[in-house]
Amino acid sequence: MLKEFELKEFNSYIDIRNGILHLEDVSLKELARELGTPLYVYSASFIRDKVRAYREAFEDALICYAVKANFNPEVIKVALSEGAGADIVSGGELYAALKAGVPADRIVYAGVGKTVKELEYAIDKEILMFNVESKMELEVLDQIAGSLGKKARVAVRVNPDVNPKTHPYISTGMKKSKFGVDIDTAFEEYIYASRLPNLEVVGIHCHIGSQLLDISPYREAVEKVVNLYHRLRKEGIEIRYLDIGGGLGIKYRPEDREPTPHQLAELLLPVLEGVEAKLILEPGRSITGNAGILITQVQFLKDKGIKHFIIVDAGMNDLVRPAIYDAFHYVLPVESKGREHIIADVVGPICETGDFLAKDRRIENLDRGDFLAVLSAGAYGFAMSSHYNVRPRAAEVLVDRGSYRVIREREDYDYILGP
Numbered sequence: 001m002l003k004e005f006e007l008k009e010f011n012s013y014i015d016i017r018n019g020i021l022h023l024e025d026v027s028l029k030e031l032a033r034e035l036g037t038p039l040y041v042y043s044a045s046f047i048r049d050k051v052r053a054y055r056e057a058f059e060d061a062l063i064c065y066a067v068k069a070n071f072n073p074e075v076i077k078v079a080l081s082e083g084a085g086a087d088i089v090s091g092g093e094l095y096a097a098l099k100a101g102v103p104a105d106r107i108v109y110a111g112v113g114k115t116v117k118e119l120e121y122a123i124d125k126e127i128l129m130f131n132v133e134s135k136m137e138l139e140v141l142d143q144i145a146g147s148l149g150k151k152a153r154v155a156v157r158v159n160p161d162v163n164p165k166t167h168p169y170i171s172t173g174m175k176k177s178k179f180g181v182d183i184d185t186a187f188e189e190y191i192y193a194s195r196l197p198n199l200e201v202v203g204i205h206c207h208i209g210s211q212l213l214d215i216s217p218y219r220e221a222v223e224k225v226v227n228l229y230h231r232l233r234k235e236g237i238e239i240r241y242l243d244i245g246g247g248l249g250i251k252y253r254p255e256d257r258e259p260t261p262h263q264l265a266e267l268l269l270p271v272l273e274g275v276e277a278k279l280i281l282e283p284g285r286s287i288t289g290n291a292g293i294l295i296t297q298v299q300f301l302k303d304k305g306i307k308h309f310i311i312v313d314a315g316m317n318d319l320v321r322p323a324i325y326d327a328f329h330y331v332l333p334v335e336s337k338g339r340e341h342i343i344a345d346v347v348g349p350i351c352e353t354g355d356f357l358a359k360d361r362r363i364e365n366l367d368r369g370d371f372l373a374v375l376s377a378g379a380y381g382f383a384m385s386s387h388y389n390v391r392p393r394a395a396e397v398l399v400d401r402g403s404y405r406v407i408r409e410r411e412d413y414d415y416i417l418g419p
């Protein structure tokens with residue numbers, strides 16, 4: 001098991017006291033006993049620190065927290081308290097951001113398949129900028145804005161065709177991806193957009209992928225975006241916002257070295273020299289990922305001779321990342337009892353072989369009823385959870401300097417089944 005100082009590399013608000021994991025001075029064992037499991041626990045101070053780190057590294061930038069990573073309005077509020085805006089990809093996320101109190105003029109909206117209803121909603125709320133992903137979307141947005149008697153501010157999402165060297169399912173900036181417009185044809189799209197009467201072209205947007213531990217691809221992408229910026233300005237198209245997306249990677253494995261907003265700024269600010277537009281970033285995972293821990297309880301232990309299984313009450317419906325990305329999450333007992341270690345798979349109760357949280361891990365031998373902590377679960381954890389197997393989704397708790405607050409109650413069966 002990792003030592004306390006190693007756990008602090010995931011989240012500095014983690015402590016071990018009398019062998020028991022604490023987050024922001026709150027005992028995870030007490031929380032699990034009090035509120036039941038599976039339970040998502042998020043650290044408010046961690047979220048505030050991360051937003052502040054971005055704002056300090058990129059001084060005049062607008063930090064639009066990517067709501068899809070964790071849409072709980074109370075989580076969005078914590079980011080907002082440090083001056084963050086919101087990056088949204090659906091009408092529902094717009095609703096969540098507004099509900100949290102994010103001012104509309106700090107909201108940017110991407111997504112390849114925005115519906116008429118969603119576009120109307122966002123035009124009506126006068127969000128800062130639509131990050132438009134196709135020529136057809138430009139046309140539709142222009143028509144709808146016209147019919148509402150409004151103007152919509154737009155950026156074209158460009159595809160800089162760089163390889164972010166991350167999981168193929170979360171790399172979004174390559175030519176063959178469904179996202180954005182090829183950077184080579186983007187110029188023509190801008191000319192086209194600038195002639196549409198109900199659109200105001202104000203920005204350039206790109207987002208090359210997620211979980212980037214090597215930040216060098218950002219530089220290549222931003223260089224291409226800056227080229228386009230200068231070309232457009234020569235054409236008389238005044239670009240006021242340069243939105244370079246999110247994607248900064250986080251530590252999942254003990255050996256991962258996570259890049260900081262400061263390092264990203266050092267890499268990018270020289271490239272942005274001479275650019276007069278306001279910078280926008282859209283970090284999601286790096287804000288909430290390591291703020292969160294999923295707590296789960298051991299139901300059964302099973303020894304199949306060649307393999308041990310620890311069967312827990314959190315499944316792929318609660319945390320799907322291992323199942324769909326073969327993602328790694330560090331798992332450890334909430335309370336260490338100093339036992340010997342075994343090699344085991346930590347698996348959920350769902351009827352799928354893909355339903356696992358961790359494979360072939362060296363872990364302390366546990367008893368039925370013990371609690372396990374799954375680290376780095378604050379982003380794309382609850383947000384991607386489902387009702388598969390009619391399983392109510394987990395409760396969510398926010399801990400903040402010694403106190404805690406339930407920010408989402410556990411669901412019941414009738415909620416799942418509907419009226």
Ligand SMILES: *Cc1c(COP(=O)(O)O)cnc(C)c1O
Nearest residue numbers: 066110210246247282283284285
């Ligand atoms: C998902 C997404 C983000 C956030 O990505 P992270 O890897 O969580 O930082 C930002 N912008 C857009 C357009 C996205 O789709």
